């Protein structure tokens with residue numbers, strides 16, 4: 495993803511299709527989230543996958559500017575890139591890093607997640623001093639030392655090369671308020687605290703503790719942790735439209751996707767448009783071609799009217815199949831659409847159908863996937 499300086503003027507970077515990122519809204523969200531946490535809890539900004547398509551370097555440096563001191567990434571390489579961009583705060587790598595890269599973790603002062611006991615032993619054996627957070631599996635069964643394996647967890651704290659400065663778990667259904675999901679989540683929380691108590695009972699000083707991601711914070715705000723690892727909420731949108739959460743937060747969407755009309759043409763009644771002849775004009779139609787497609791991260795599943803874009807304040811459905819680099823809008827009845835006009839595909843505030851959660855839902859997915867797949871071909875402009 496290219497990141498370039500803000501310049502609101504119409505310029506080459508706005509010539510085709512582009513992402514606009516509102517750093518003002520990002521900073522606002524960080525403040526709202528920080529205020530929603532119990533005292534002593536800090537925001538750990540999750541900036542993996544190019545900060546969910548928003549540009550990791552720019553997002554992290556903006557957040558450092560408003561006092562955020564902790565970040566999470568998926569891979570060591572994402573962490574190293576942030577260091578090279580001058581990020582000073584703590585950077586937690588959430589995924590596994592090959593133990594033979596221990597020196598890189600040390601050199602860039604990255605904090606490594608211990609994804610299970612064997613991994614911790616192998617990383618320790620490298621003999622390189624590495625900061626680490628121990629991950630505990632409380633029921634998601636993805637990464638982590640099982641919460642039942644108290645002796646393994648205990649042993650990790652005694653490992654010579656590793657400084658265990660955090661311990662965390664991940665809640666796998668904290669987004670749901672269904673009674674059985676709430677019961678499951680409460681059980682995860684209980685198991686996590688029980689393990690921490692047992693470790694404390696063995697004389698281990700419990701380091702920084704964390705378990706909530708965005709939905710954990712939305713639905714279990716009372717948990718007194720040292721960090722909340724917040725991703726999607728930081729970017730100002732829920733994963734899906736209209737979701738109920740226990741805590742209501744005044745968050746603002748940060749990202750928009752826009753494209754300029756390449757040309758407008760009439761497709762005569764009965765004629766076809768696009769691959770597979772999927773669109774057939776029922777009457778004479780005005781079609782606007784946008785130079786953006788699935789190669790930029792616009793899901794192909796939005797084809798044939800499932801997706802819409804905002805243009806001239808109106809809502810225009812996608813016509814036919816989304817192509818790799820182009821898609822068509824049916825702008826019949828929308829006056830005066832011309833080459834160079836800007837259409838908004840994601841997040842026109844005046845058109846709720848273009849909100850990231852709504853677009854993602856129409857594509858059969860969630861905002862997190864939609865945003866994180868936005869392609870590197872789209873220039874990233876801050877506004």
Ligand SMILES: *Cc1c(COP(=O)(O)O)cnc(C)c1O
Pocket residue numbers: 540542588664706707708709723724725726727862
């Ligand atoms: C991605 C991730 C998060 C952030 O999740 P959101 O739902 O976007 O807030 C938190 N913790 C872990 C372990 C993750 O992988």
